[in-house]
Amino acid sequence: MRHRTRSFMRGGAVALVLALAATISIAGQTQSAAPAASPKAAPASAAAGKAYKAPRTPDGQPDLQGFWTNSTYVPLERPNGVTKEFYTPDEAEAAIKVAAEREAEQTEPGTTADVHYDFSQFGLDRSQSKFAMNLRTSLIVDPADGKMPPVNAQGQKRAQERAAARKTAGGQYDAVENMPIGSRCIIMGGAGPPLMNAGYNANYQIVQSPGYVMILTEMIHDVRIIPLDNRPQPPSQVRQWVGLSRGRWEGDTLVVETTNFNGKNGFRGASENVKVTERFTRTADDTISYKFTVEDPTTWDRSWTADAPLVKTGGPIFEFACHETNYGIANILAGARADEKKAAEQKKGSN
Amino acid sequence: MRMKLAVAIVAAGLMTGIAQLHAHHAFAAEFDVNRPLTLKGTLVKWEMVNPHSWFHLEVKDKDGKVTPWMVEGGSPNQLIRMGVTKNTVPVGTELVVEGYQAKDGTMKAVGRNFVLADGKRLFLGGSAGGVSDPSKAK
Numbered sequence: 001m002r003h004r005t006r007s008f009m010r011g012g013a014v015a016l017v018l019a020l021a022a023t024i025s026i027a028g029q030t031q032s033a034a035p036a037a038s039p040k041a042a043p044a045s046a047a048a049g050k051a052y053k054a055p056r057t058p059d060g061q062p063d064l065q066g067f068w069t070n071s072t073y074v075p076l077e078r079p080n081g082v083t084k085e086f087y088t089p090d091e092a093e094a095a096i097k098v099a100a101e102r103e104a105e106q107t108e109p110g111t112t113a114d115v116h117y118d119f120s121q122f123g124l125d126r127s128q129s130k131f132a133m134n135l136r137t138s139l140i141v142d143p144a145d146g147k148m149p150p151v152n153a154q155g156q157k158r159a160q161e162r163a164a165a166r167k168t169a170g171g172q173y174d175a176v177e178n179m180p181i182g183s184r185c186i187i188m189g190g191a192g193p194p195l196m197n198a199g200y201n202a203n204y205q206i207v208q209s210p211g212y213v214m215i216l217t218e219m220i221h222d223v224r225i226i227p228l229d230n231r232p233q234p235p236s237q238v239r240q241w242v243g244l245s246r247g248r249w250e251g252d253t254l255v256v257e258t259t260n261f262n263g264k265n266g267f268r269g270a271s272e273n274v275k276v277t278e279r280f281t282r283t284a285d286d287t288i289s290y291k292f293t294v295e296d297p298t299t300w301d302r303s304w305t306a307d308a309p310l311v312k313t314g315g316p317i318f319e320f321a322c323h324e325t326n327y328g329i330a331n332i333l334a335g336a337r338a339d340e341k342k343a344a345e346q347k348k349g350s351n
Numbered sequence: 352m353r354m355k356l357a358v359a360i361v362a363a364g365l366m367t368g369i370a371q372l373h374a375h376h377a378f379a380a381e382f383d384v385n386r387p388l389t390l391k392g393t394l395v396k397w398e399m400v401n402p403h404s405w406f407h408l409e410v411k412d413k414d415g416k417v418t419p420w421m422v423e424g425g426s427p428n429q430l431i432r433m434g435v436t437k438n439t440v441p442v443g444t445e446l447v448v449e450g451y452q453a454k455d456g457t458m459k460a461v462g463r464n465f466v467l468a469d470g471k472r473l474f475l476g477g478s479a480g481g482v483s484d485p486s487k488a489k
């Protein structure tokens with residue numbers, strides 16, 4: 001059952017997509033066309049960086065400040081069946097069209113999939129807002145096949161141990177501690193590092209002051225205050241959900257290395273030993289090239305790198321007081337108890 | 352024709368490869384697919400707070416008895432960016448909500464579809480038509 005026409009497709013965004021080239025920003029509905037760009041231009045955002053000189057902060061740092069989003073339709077890993085690194089503009093347009101239609105598709109009333117609020121009504125359909133776009137078929141650029149490297153034996157063993165521990169703890173809805181970390185408002189995907197689009201509210205604010213860079217993540221209001229003074233990494237026993245970051249400038253590129261994760265929310269199965277190296281380079285007034293490399297020899301035998309540009313968006317970043325109305329936790333636990341009661345009554349009735 | 356071919360080429364890959372919207376929690380664990388409902392009521396309070404907004408409605412039955420209901424909606428952040436605020440959908444607004452009731456049978460529901468009394472779908476496009484800069488919102 002499809003109730004409606006996609007406002008995205010009505011709104012001329014298709015024409016904008018045809019103008020894709022390097023990294024451009026797209027407003028889904030009403031904003032004016034993105035700056036014209038030749039579809040034949042080199043798709044690597046670095047190409048634009050050569051000609052562009054980033055503005056400077058009063059203390060002389062390349063200025064990365066402002067509000068940015070990494071919302072995108074480009075998946076982290078290259079889809080099965082796609083073998084090339086870049087789509088043509090036509091193919092990219094088609095990919096966005098298919099993805100946007102799927103996202104706004106109405107579900108069949110009376111099915112489990114329909115038990116949800118409507119994404120588009122709440123502005124959670126990505127095409128309703130600004131999103132970062134390039135012609136890449138995957139955000140992963142290394143390995144060359146666009147896929148994450150296989151998890152090694154040590155990583156697999158750890159995943160099995162975690163699964164066994166979860167099983168011992170009981171069902172997912174037996175206790176609040178068994179529920180997913182994100183549902184419990186502890187931390188969410190995308191908080192980073194690395195910065196990964198969370199699907200919605202994928203917004204960030206960067207603020208610089210002499211000696212520091214601050215990155216505020218809207219989802220779920222995590223802040224990293226990154227010193228730039230070459231101080232040593234803290235001792236290994238000091239660990240955080242978002243790790244501990246140290247930054248430095250390499251030319252106009254801000255390089256941030258993060259270690260000291262607590263390992264409870266390992267990015268893509270990583271352990272507490274993971275090291276994330278991020279590279280921020282402003283390549284246009286409205287674009288930051290953002291590349292990150294993930295290294296964890298206890299999970300993968302080789303490092304892997306992704307290219308996930310940030311584009312300028314409107315501020316401010318809104319509060320994300322996640323615990324405040326997280327009534328869902330109590331409702332889900334109550335629902336599970338109601339299900340158990342019903343099952344017990346049915347069992348009793350059948351005896 | 353060229354576009355159709357391009358769609359065909361990428362569609363299969365997208366079925367497995369597209370970055371998915373993440374739900375904050377499993378809705379089918381909270382609400383009951385076997386309890387679909389339509390509520391017509393007056394908005395008395397709107398909690399525009401994460402991880403989900405909650406709409407408090409007073410629903411009057413045919414005998415005039417008023418029952419308070421709580422209806423779950425999406426994260427408010429994007430709504431605000433679209434120009435939808437407590438001022439554009441004020442307390443006192445008459446709403447029709449289609450959704451599913453909580454599994455435990457209490458007066459809570461997820462709002463599948465929000466419609467104003469005049470039949471207009473609520474929020475869609477917002478009062479500001481989807482601008483991402485709230486300073487431009489009306």
